[in-house]
Amino acid sequence: MTARVNGEVSFWYGDIGGTPGYRPSLEGDVQCDIAIVGAGYTGLWTAYYLMKSDPSLRIVILEKEFAGFGASGRNGGWLSGEMGWSRERYAERSGRQSVIDLQRAMWATVDEVIDVCDREGINADIVKGGSLQVATTASQAVRVREYMEHEADWGVSAPDLVFLDQAETKARVEVADAHCSSFTPHAARIQPAKLVQGLARIVEGLGARICERTTVLEINPHQVVTDRGVVKADYVIRATEGFTAGIKGHRREWLPMNSAMIATEPLSAEQWANIGWNGYETLGDAAHGYMYAQRTRDGRIAIGGRGLPYRFGSATDINGQTQERTIEMLEEILVRMFPVLSGTRIDHAWCGVLGVPRDWCATVGLDPSTGIGWAGGYVGMGVATSNLAARTLRGLILAQNGSTDEFEEVGLPWVNRRVRRWEPEPFRWLGVHGLYTMFRSADRSERRRGAAQTSRSAQIAARIAGRD
Ligand SMILES: Cc1cc2nc3c(=O)[nH]c(=O)nc-3n(C[C@H](O)[C@H](O)[C@H](O)COP(=O)(O)OP(=O)(O)OC[C@H]3O[C@@H](n4cnc5c(N)ncnc54)[C@H](O)[C@@H]3O)c2cc1C
Incomplete structure (x- = not known):
């Protein structure tokens, strides 16, 4: 073994x-x-x-x-044209049209990267299968619909973003607790x-x-x-x-935000027949502490999530080593989404940091x-x-x-954008840990209650963090 x-x-x-x-x-x-x-x-x-x-x-x-x-x-490995930042914030300083331009430029960037790789002979296992954001609770389903309405306000609708009901979602990927999903074709899976x-x-x-x-x-x-x-x-x-x-x-x-991942052993043909995922979409959910995943070239699932969000004093990991608790948390998500993977071996775990402005x-x-x-x-x-x-x-x-x-x-509206700095320690550490504790507990309570409403604590946390 x-x-x-x-x-x-x-x-x-x-x-x-x-x-x-x-x-x-x-x-x-x-x-x-x-x-x-x-x-x-x-x-x-x-x-x-x-x-x-x-x-x-x-x-x-x-x-x-x-x-x-x-x-x-x-x-x-999500080569994604999604605009995950606040359009409203960019628009405040640069106007609505520049934000629409940024969205279009992001979509075009997915193809630009693929074209350069083709031209320059970089084989990065790229498959442009789009991206699926699956709601795995009733409150996530509400958020997926709200997200689609918000996008529509910015002119983003079919075919750039489409709603899939439960049956359509499961026809793509058999996520056990899927309620519905949103799908965009503007994304590809890569080997980073x-x-x-x-x-x-x-x-x-x-x-x-x-x-x-x-x-x-x-x-x-x-x-x-x-x-x-x-x-x-x-x-x-x-x-x-x-x-x-x-x-x-x-x-x-x-802020050096931590994100962690695990990769399973290669799955059997039978397991894949059960799961589907033949379109190689990048796969995420709509939880507050969301997960992201891809089907790899050699038939594994690589799945990531927040884990420990931030190390005191903006420290970074050593060579990508992550905590056991984080690995267990990611395994739990994996098996909840794909019960057929219970007992599947995890071959690799790691983490890294990404940059978050205030x-x-x-x-x-x-x-x-x-x-x-x-x-x-x-x-x-x-x-x-x-x-x-x-x-x-x-x-x-x-x-x-x-x-x-x-x-x-x-x-583009991001040019020469200056924002205030993060709070000094220990406020930075307390704030980020408090935020993610609230998000995790909101995800748990939404799952437990089965209610369609987004937990109030998560709404407050997002507002305090300046993420909303
Ligand atoms: C686990 C994880 C999963 C992610 N998943 C996705 C995803 O699926 N899709 C997506 O779009 N984004 C994802 N991201 C974010 C994305 O990977 C990063 O935003 C992107 O790679 C940043 O690229 P970069 O070149 O700016 O920074 P980095 O790739 O971090 O490169 C910075 C480089 O600077 C070097 N460096 C640091 N300090 C110094 C110094 N003092 N002197 C010299 N060199 C220095 C570092 O060694 C490093 O090589 C993820 C991030 C993580 C950590």
Whole structure:
């Protein structure tokens, strides 16, 4: 019997033979045009589009571990065009049309990533099967309907978003306690580590330099201080998402929210016949502490959820190792949804961090006076978003550099959005833990009571958190 792995970055690396070897570190001081901090999707896509637009650019990417060590090598593999942030908040400052533009750009981004992978020869096990949000309680069913009404107010309706009743839902995936679901075709399943490793290879081939085991200590105007030397650059891009709190001066900017996953053993043909899921949709629910899942290339289910939401002082995990209690919680969800999987072996468990701004809205920006740019705060939806964010950064940088090319992404409502910082400790820890305790208890009580109403405590919690 195979022993369960906990950590080792993620299952996705186990799937490709383990974590990669290291590229050389930075050796001494260098000068370049653009320095990028962090070699996840954001940093690598930014380098990719900049090099494609101007191959003469000298780009240096500084990475404290290896390319794809962070969330980009650990996520649930939802390449999703969903806009999970508050449309109303963006509209307050930028108007309704710019929010509609952002939604359309997000949908198009799913195809953009798929097209680039095809063109560049990146095999990331991509299947564009759409995404299913299943209601597994009566109150979740009400929320699915409310969600659809809210989307309709923003012009999102069939075929971009459709309602499926219980029978239609179960015809796709046999979720035991399904009431109904919403379905969008704008999503694909991917193998995250294959995407990030492929991107790193392509970006290097285009001429960017990736320096691994090089920790950035400080980001200053036109300058990055690392443990291996100083990099001077016209532009410095911060692409560290969930790790941003570790950089001097940024501790309270984006909260490193934890998310954890487990991967089952490969399921038998009989189990799959029972479950269905032949469309490879990405699968989530409408719980307050929601779950997300995918059917993998080799016939496993990889399923994730919040677990321990946040570590005191914005600390991050070590190599993706997660808590036993979180693994048990994810197993419980798995078996509740698919009772046929009772007793199924869990082969791998892991976790990672994603970036959450205080207003829960993603942001991209560039300060022309300091040359410092950033992108992130995707709140768990960074797989597709990082690509659109990178194209936005390209537009902002090249416009400063005097390019005559027009990049419509620079008009998106997330550009140069500044929000207030998170509270200092211990309030940050108390607030986030309180929030998720309330969400978990609301999910339990909604399941127990079977009532159609969203629990009041969850409504209050979302409002206090600024998530609503
Ligand atoms: C478990 C989990 C599941 C998720 N599931 C999904 C999903 O299904 N769909 C979705 O859209 N999103 C999902 N997300 C979110 C998504 O993965 C992230 O938003 C996205 O990968 C962020 O990419 P990034 O490049 O900005 O950051 P990262 O991939 O985290 O990259 C940041 C890089 O910066 C490096 N770094 C950090 N500090 C320093 C430093 N001081 N010096 C140098 N380098 C540094 C890190 O080592 C890391 O490689 C998930 C996240 C997690 C953790």
